[in-house]
């Protein structure tokens with residue numbers, strides 16, 4: 001979905017379906033139900049189980065739980081979800097939406113014996129991917145069929161067009177598949193058709209145009225292809241049309257001029273459907289148009305002035321096209337406009353409007369719009385909830401007046417990726433009392449941290465030039481979820497209260513501050529020790545304190561954090577022996593630990609290796625990323641899916657590699673550049689899911705355990721610069737695609753090796769081994785074969801550089817891990 005697709009979705013629903021919700025039948029006298037229908041209902045109930053995870057609606061409850069055969073309760077017409085005809089006593093309406101129903105529906109289901117049904121809703125249950133059997137045709141009187149979100153599958157539409165009395169058909173959010181048969185045109189009474197979010201494919205049949213009464217047609221998010229049929233122009237009663245997110249062939253916006261006849265259209269969603277050309281003039285006819293989405297197409301040309309005549313417009317979203325020019329002043333005549341999203345176009349909004357009376361906007365998206373200053377028209381906006389000005393060229397100080405804009409309503413402010421230098425006074429107390437997300441990353445902000453309101457959940461200020469301390473007010477942000485202050489010049493010690501449960505002014509108010517999911521304070525000048533209070537952050541997934549001057553011992557007190565996945569302490573002043581874990585479940589979800597460039601001593605923490613169960617698992621099943629999805633808040637539910645990828649930096653041969661996304665399959669242990677001694681413990685082989693193991697630059701002794709060969713997911717192994725006894729490898733270097741990409745320094749310290757890329761030639765007796773395994777696209781096999789070959793041929797290569805594949809695999813990596821080669825911090829500073 002586009003960010004704004006569901007903005008005001010509730011209005012959408014109200015607007016389009018109000019009619020159906022008004023169908024209300026009240027029966028004053030309830031006759032006893034028919035025995036056969038009662039037993040059919042009970043058998044249907046018994047064929048399914050109740051399962052709380054089968055429904056997602058928060059108000060779901062098990063409606064069938066009250067269905068019983070007891071004497072005083074035997075009248076099925078009075079059962080929950082059932083309505084009977086007053087005269088005949090037959091069940092005509094069955095509404096079991098959101099009832100925790102779980103199980104399969106078979107063709108012999110007694111549901112299909114309820115032949116008097118006119119109204120059937122089984123939406124928001126889980127039918128275990130059942131197909132809808134042809135027995136559905138027994139229910140020939142159906143006028144209302146709602147099977148949305150019910151885990152049905154198969155090509156249901158092959159039967160349904162024969163249910164000729166249908167007025168409403170909602171099959172959205174299932175995994176149906178198949179094509180729409182042209183017999184759909186037989187449903188001449190249909191007012192409402194929702195097939196959205198499924199896997200339907202093929203062309204939209206022209207016969208849709210013969211359902212002349214259709215008011216709502218929603219096929220968004222499917223795989224429909226071909227051209228949108230011009231017969232849709234016959235649907236002159238349409239109020240809502242959503243065709244977004246399909247694979248329609250490239251089509252000129254003007255070729256859809258058949259829509260000009262749909263003068264009742266209020267909701268038009270044409271996002272992401274391969275449109276080219278200008279903003280089409282046929283829109284002029286759609287005088288009722290209220291919501292217009294054109295996002296993610298390739299529309300060019302200017303924003304036409306006549307859009308200002310569509311005076312019902314409340315939402316105008318043209319995001320991610322190639323629209324040029326200015327915002328025509330006529331747009332400001334749209335007095336109902338609340339949502340304006342023009343982000344990511346080729347607009348040149350250097351100057352801003354001087355119109356005085358403006359619509360009261362709620363949502364303004366002007367990201368990537370070539371803005372060079374804050375638009376003046378913002379000054380009069382006092383109802384804004386969301387303001388996105390990211391990725392522009394706004395330079396200099398943040399003007400004083402911005403701190404007066406919508407102070408009572410603003411929830412989301414994104415001015416990241418600009419050239420802002422700071423606030424014009426200090427200390428800065430941000431005035432927006434409802435602010436949730438503050439994103440000022442990647443600017444040139446100087447001075448101390450601005451103080452956000454307690455409502456803040458995302459406080460994102462990384463990659464600026466902020467100075468001063470992180471003072472204890474940060475601990476009062478009870479709603480804090482993400483704290484990203486990395487890559488600044490912050491100094492001083494971390495407040496000891498960080499992560500403490502904050503007890504409000506009134507002692508009884510136990511407000512929890514433990515919403516914290518991510519803390520990134522890396523690349524600063526922080527000193528002192530890690531606050532012990534962080535042990536309270538039970539939800540913490542990500543902690544990066546790398547590249548600071550923290551002086552502490554290994555934070556074993558964090559081992560009880562059940563969700564911690566990433567722990568990065570590299571390049572600090574950590575010291576001492578890493579002792580033994582206190583429980584068997586120390587760091588149970590850890591994926592990535594980087595302790596490199598510190599002063600740890602003693603043996604490698606083999607007892608900990610036994611606890612790291614997440615690293616012990618090889619799971620390639622589903623690629624997911626560590627992301628931050630804010631808690632549901634009423635506004636963002638509909639308006640904005642704010643997803644913030646966690647990112648990390650791992651050093652590889654002097655090149656800092658930034659993972660813009662951290663995938664669940666990336667599992668790394670980096671303990672290099674410390675003073676660890678003793679042998680590599682055999683316990684390391686417990687960590688079967690490990691992709692990257694770097695023990696270089698320590699004082700490790702003894703042999704390289706051959707059981708390392710059990711680490712079948714390993715892509716990168718660096719044991720160089722230790723005192724390992726059999727690090728003196730000899731023989732020919734395998735020939736093969738991967739090896740050709742190694743620098744010859746990868747083989748340093750192994751004078752016995754010969755062959756490419758080293759200048760030393762091999763004797764003819766030393767036959768080289770062909771490494772002809774193409775590394776597959778599978779992230780797990782990727783790179784491993786080198787290690788296997790190394791063993792098979794009797795020598796081990798001291799250094800394996802999995803990431804060297806970036807050269808050839810850059811695209812794959814970029815896609816999968818969001819890898820970016822990063823300039824060193826110093827270089828970046830100089831660039832700024």
Ligand SMILES: *[C@@H]1O[C@H](CO)[C@@H](O)[C@H](O)[C@H]1NC(C)=O
Pocket residue numbers: 049051052053054102126
């Ligand atoms: C409950 O339903 C879910 C699907 O929503 C299913 O995966 C799970 O196995 C079900 N549990 C039981 C006990 O049937």
Ligand SMILES: *[C@@H]1O[C@H](CO)[C@@H](O)[C@H](O)[C@H]1NC(C)=O
Pocket residue numbers: 102103104128
């Ligand atoms: C769900 O479907 C599977 C496969 O068709 C079947 O084996 C299983 O018994 C079904 N479970 C229920 C609760 O109907």
Ligand SMILES: *[C@@H]1O[C@H](CO)[C@@H](O)[C@H](O)[C@H]1NC(C)=O
Pocket residue numbers: 017020097098121123124146147148149168170
């Ligand atoms: C159908 O069911 C879904 C899911 O419960 C619900 O959101 C929708 O309002 C229902 N009615 C119609 C007319 O689609």
Ligand SMILES: *[C@@H]1O[C@H](CO)[C@@H](O)[C@H](O)[C@H]1NC(C)=O
Pocket residue numbers: 182183184185186207
């Ligand atoms: C349904 O439509 C098809 C063609 O689209 C037609 O052949 C068939 O007779 C129609 N069925 C009914 C029952 O009207």
Ligand SMILES: *[C@@H]1O[C@H](CO)[C@@H](O)[C@H](O)[C@H]1NC(C)=O
Pocket residue numbers: 206207208209210231234
């Ligand atoms: C659409 O309407 C035109 C005339 O108004 C008619 O000729 C055409 O057959 C109709 N198309 C469909 C698919 O009903």
Ligand SMILES: *[C@@H]1O[C@H](CO)[C@@H](O)[C@H](O)[C@H]1NC(C)=O
Pocket residue numbers: 300301322324345346
């Ligand atoms: C819009 O900008 C993109 C990238 O900046 C550029 O490739 C494209 O040619 C521009 N399109 C127009 C119509 O100016």
Ligand SMILES: *[C@@H]1O[C@H](CO)[C@@H](O)[C@H](O)[C@H]1NC(C)=O
Pocket residue numbers: 596597651652653654672673694695696697716717718800801802
């Ligand atoms: C291992 O770590 C050291 C220093 O931390 C680094 O220089 C080296 O490139 C790393 N090796 C690999 C293979 O990533």
Ligand SMILES: *[C@@H]1O[C@H](CO)[C@@H](O)[C@H](O)[C@H]1NC(C)=O
Pocket residue numbers: 685706707709710
């Ligand atoms: C690990 O590898 C060694 C030798 O390569 C083998 O003997 C042992 O069985 C393997 N252990 C496991 C747990 O797979």
Ligand SMILES: *[C@@H]1O[C@H](CO)[C@@H](O)[C@H](O)[C@H]1NC(C)=O
Pocket residue numbers: 744745757758759760
């Ligand atoms: C590594 O390669 C360079 C040139 O690419 C060569 O001058 C140098 O001798 C090689 N080093 C070794 C150890 O073979």
